[in-house]
Amino acid sequence: MKAITECAVGTCGRVVKVRAKEPVKGRLVSLGVAKGAQIRILDHTLAKQTWEVECDGTRVALREEEAAQVFLEPGECTA
Amino acid sequence: MKKIRVVLAGQPNVGKSSVINAITDARLHVGNFSGVTVEKKEVTLQRDGFEIEIVDLPGIYSLNAYTPEEQVAKQYLLHEPFDLIVNVVDANVLARNLTLTFQLMDMQKKMVLVVNMVDELQKQGGEIDRKRLEELLGIPVILTSAKEGKGVEEIIGTLIALYQAPKPKNKLFYDERIEEQIGKIVRVLRKSPHFQDEGYARFVAIRLLDRDEDVYKIIHDLPVFIELHELLGSIYRELELEFDEESTADMMNDERYALAKAAVMEVVKKPNLKESLTDRIDRLLIHPVFGLPIFLFFMWLLFQITFTVGSLPMELIDGFFTAVSEGVKNVLPAGPVQSVLADGVIPAVGSIIMFLPNVLILFMGINLLEQTGYMARTAFLLDGFMKKFGLQGKAFIPLVSGFGCTVPAYMAARTLKNPTDRIITMLVLGFMSCSARLPVYVLFIGAFFPTAHAGNMLFLIYISGALLGLLVARVLRSVLFKGEPEPFVMEMPPYRFPSLKALGMELWIKAKLFLKKAGTFIAGASMIVWFLSSYPAHPEIRADFMKGPAHLAGAQKAQIEHQIRARELEESYLGYIGKAIEPVFAPLGFDWRMSVSVVAGLAAKEGVVSTLATLYAVGDADEKSHTLLKRLRENISLKAAVAMIIIIMVYSPCIAAMSTFWAEVPQWAWRGFYLVYPNVLAWLLAFGAYRLLDMLGY
Ligand SMILES: Nc1nc2c(ncn2[C@@H]2O[C@H](COP(=O)(O)OP(=O)(O)OP(=O)(O)O)[C@@H](O)[C@H]2O)c(=O)[nH]1
Ligand SMILES: [Mg+2]
Numbered sequence: 001m002k003a004i005t006e007c008a009v010g011t012c013g014r015v016v017k018v019r020a021k022e023p024v025k026g027r028l029v030s031l032g033v034a035k036g037a038q039i040r041i042l043d044h045t046l047a048k049q050t051w052e053v054e055c056d057g058t059r060v061a062l063r064e065e066e067a068a069q070v071f072l073e074p075g076e077c078t079a
Numbered sequence: 080m081k082k083i084r085v086v087l088a089g090q091p092n093v094g095k096s097s098v099i100n101a102i103t104d105a106r107l108h109v110g111n112f113s114g115v116t117v118e119k120k121e122v123t124l125q126r127d128g129f130e131i132e133i134v135d136l137p138g139i140y141s142l143n144a145y146t147p148e149e150q151v152a153k154q155y156l157l158h159e160p161f162d163l164i165v166n167v168v169d170a171n172v173l174a175r176n177l178t179l180t181f182q183l184m185d186m187q188k189k190m191v192l193v194v195n196m197v198d199e200l201q202k203q204g205g206e207i208d209r210k211r212l213e214e215l216l217g218i219p220v221i222l223t224s225a226k227e228g229k230g231v232e233e234i235i236g237t238l239i240a241l242y243q244a245p246k247p248k249n250k251l252f253y254d255e256r257i258e259e260q261i262g263k264i265v266r267v268l269r270k271s272p273h274f275q276d277e278g279y280a281r282f283v284a285i286r287l288l289d290r291d292e293d294v295y296k297i298i299h300d301l302p303v304f305i306e307l308h309e310l311l312g313s314i315y316r317e318l319e320l321e322f323d324e325e326s327t328a329d330m331m332n333d334e335r336y337a338l339a340k341a342a343v344m345e346v347v348k349k350p351n352l353k354e355s356l357t358d359r360i361d362r363l364l365i366h367p368v369f370g371l372p373i374f375l376f377f378m379w380l381l382f383q384i385t386f387t388v389g390s391l392p393m394e395l396i397d398g399f400f401t402a403v404s405e406g407v408k409n410v411l412p413a414g415p416v417q418s419v420l421a422d423g424v425i426p427a428v429g430s431i432i433m434f435l436p437n438v439l440i441l442f443m444g445i446n447l448l449e450q451t452g453y454m455a456r457t458a459f460l461l462d463g464f465m466k467k468f469g470l471q472g473k474a475f476i477p478l479v480s481g482f483g484c485t486v487p488a489y490m491a492a493r494t495l496k497n498p499t500d501r502i503i504t505m506l507v508l509g510f511m512s513c514s515a516r517l518p519v520y521v522l523f524i525g526a527f528f529p530t531a532h533a534g535n536m537l538f539l540i541y542i543s544g545a546l547l548g549l550l551v552a553r554v555l556r557s558v559l560f561k562g563e564p565e566p567f568v569m570e571m572p573p574y575r576f577p578s579l580k581a582l583g584m585e586l587w588i589k590a591k592l593f594l595k596k597a598g599t600f601i602a603g604a605s606m607i608v609w610f611l612s613s614y615p616a617h618p619e620i621r622a623d624f625m626k627g628p629a630h631l632a633g634a635q636k637a638q639i640e641h642q643i644r645a646r647e648l649e650e651s652y653l654g655y656i657g658k659a660i661e662p663v664f665a666p667l668g669f670d671w672r673m674s675v676s677v678v679a680g681l682a683a684k685e686g687v688v689s690t691l692a693t694l695y696a697v698g699d700a701d702e703k704s705h706t707l708l709k710r711l712r713e714n715i716s717l718k719a720a721v722a723m724i725i726i727i728m729v730y731s732p733c734i735a736a737m738s739t740f741w742a743e744v745p746q747w748a749w750r751g752f753y754l755v756y757p758n759v760l761a762w763l764l765a766f767g768a769y770r771l772l773d774m775l776g777y
Contacts, residue, residue: 022326023143023145025329026143030141031140045459046463050459057175058570059573060571061458061462061472061570063462063566063567
């Protein structure tokens with residue numbers, strides 16, 4: 001289990017835990033960043049302050065602080 | 080005529096506004112990022128003896144609203160009366176969209192599902208089984224492409240049929256264990272006369288499991304509240320234990336997500352793509368190293384084009400209005416009517432219309448930014464930078480809109496959840512120079528700087544406005560609003576090819592508005608300026624001058640004439656006003672005419688240029704060979720011109736923007752602060768620049 005911020009660009013996997021507090025958690029979930037979703041790390045800015053991931057066809061930008069709260073089990077890239 | 084009230088709801092950026100545009104003759108604003116629509120908009124149409132009122136709502140990701148603009152949509156759905164819901168979803172991300180669909184279905188209203196953007200899905204070789212989706216959900220489903228106008232013609236007919244038909248049976252049920260608890264809550268609710276409608280009671284029960292604060296408020300004042308409260312406590316504990324979740328809200332989310340995935344598995348056929356176009360474009364545009372420089376380059380290019388290309392037809396337009404003014408002088412007899420037209424209205428209106436091309440190019444740039452999806456990328460790129468100034472990336476979107484017009488930009492700040500972020504953004508938004516200030520810049524740059532650097536100067540002005548805004552935000556954050564900015568979580572839409580029709584339409588609307596404003600407001604204002612600058616009449620001034628040697632030759636005569644006009648102007652009402660306010664602006668090197676223009680700009684920024692045009696036209700004796708540019712150059716020093724540009728950049732926006740701020744910000748303290756501080760700051764900065772240039776010997 002790794003936080004998004006510990007992963008390299010290009011990593012794929014499955015979301016196993018979203019530890020963020022409400023209402024950020026609710027927001028992440030409605031964007032598809034929810035337990036069980038297939039996730040892919042797309043990009044981060046130079047200082048790794050902002051990250052971009054893709055879940056289920058939706059691209060989501062989030063800050064380091066929020067990205068550190070989303071945990072995934074790295075695995076195969078399916079898509 | 081019977082009225083059908085329809086509300087359009089759906090997640091952000093699925094094409095709700097586009098669907099309305101496609102089925103009515105409305106021209107709602109459309110853009111490829113979340114949060115384009117931030118207030119409800121009504122459109123009506125008539126068909127088959129029905130009056131159909133369609134309400135466009137801001138997008139919401141879920142009924143647990145997050146940002147103020149989502150709250151607008153939620154409050155409407157909860158409390159306003161309507162007959163039908165049209166739920167628009169994006170075919171490409173159906174699963175995520177269906178989670179909201181289920182929440183809307185819980186409301187037990189008549190509902191139609193519009194699956195939009197099927198063109199994009201089909202282009203990738205995907206397909207949606209419409210019949211099967213209808214069976215699963217138990218509501219009518221229509222497949223559309225609002226962009227290509229396909230399928231949308233079915234919507235109205237379906238709405239009317241559904242309106243007349245009995246309500247279809249609810250087909251949405253959750254896990255048995257959840258349904259059991261919903262049943263318990265409904266039984267208690269129904270003891271209260273408010274919940275005679277079983278469907279509504281079920282909806283409220285489900286919202287309570289979703290931990291919806293707004294629904295809590297509804298039940299809070301009911302007599303059954305105590306009983307309900309105890310029941311809910313035990314139900315929450317029981318379910319959380321059973322489902323091993325922190326909150327029943329998570330449980331409901333999981334449940335809907337699972338249902339949505341199952342439905343999508345059955346109805347959507349989607350081929351696996353290797354790498355999408357968006358991924359490939361993004362690899363360059365949001366590259367960790369090159370992303371920001373590329374963005375800056377785009378902005379620079381935009382201002383470069385705005386100045387150079389926009390200035391091409393300027394001479395032509397200017398020449399045209401000069402000719403009209405001359406024509407009027409030849410046709411009409413000398414007198415007040417001739418003068419109000421030739422010296423007042425025509426030069427003023429002309430001086431504004433001259434800048435129409437510049438303004439349109441700027442709007443085109445902003446529109447492309449919005450339509451392609453690059454706007455959301457800039458928010459991503461700049462988030463880290465903005466964070467240093469106590470703001471978040473999303474605040475960049477209203478800031479960029481501010482380059483177009485400050486009014487919608489204030490509204491767009493609704494997409495910021497945190498009230499502190501929102502007020503800071505709104506307080507600095509005025510420093511993003513709106514398109515109405517563009518004419519002043521173009522005019523002064525044209526008059527005082529070499530053409531080769533004009534585009535760069537324009538870029539510099541806009542960038543320094545933006546930087547000033549960020550600096551002020553930083554100060555506000557550390558002095559007045561302690562605390563962290565809100566978290567940044569934002570959807571990044573796929574890139575979409577801009578619709579040229581939408582672009583053309585937008586520019587057409589903008590051009591019409593611009594010309595209308597020039598023809599009405601500016602023309603009217605210039606009449607007032609003319610009147611104030613021509614009266615009271617002072618025949619004794621001329622008589623005084625004429626006492627001298629009777630027959631003066633050419634040059635001398637022109638000089639005397641010039642002095643007479645200048646004296647007359649000073650003795651006019653406007654001259655008196657100007658003299659009264661001159662002391663305020665004298666330290667900046669302004670003459671009273673510039674001072675009056677700056678004040679006129681508080682009504683509308685176009686007023687600055689048109690007032691300058693009138694005042695310098697009236698005060699000038701030798702009108703034939705002089706354009707406004709030359710007159711300014713002769714009357715204003717470089718350092719005063721720079722001070723003027725700074726004042727225009729920083730001081731209060733126009734009346735329309737100020738009243739929008741007042742409507743959006745209820746606190747009197749902020750309203751007061753907002754009225755004062757930009758003007759003080761503007762004056763101080765302008766004074767600093769003026770003194771500095773003075774010391775450097777300009
Ligand atoms: N390819 C394609 N693009 C579409 C379609 N419908 C809308 N779009 C594009 O999708 C984007 C979003 O459209 P809007 O109508 O602004 O979406 P909205 O749901 O009103 O968005 P918000 O007001 O932000 O909630 C725009 O760039 C549209 O041009 C469609 O059927 N096909
Ligand atoms: Mg919209």
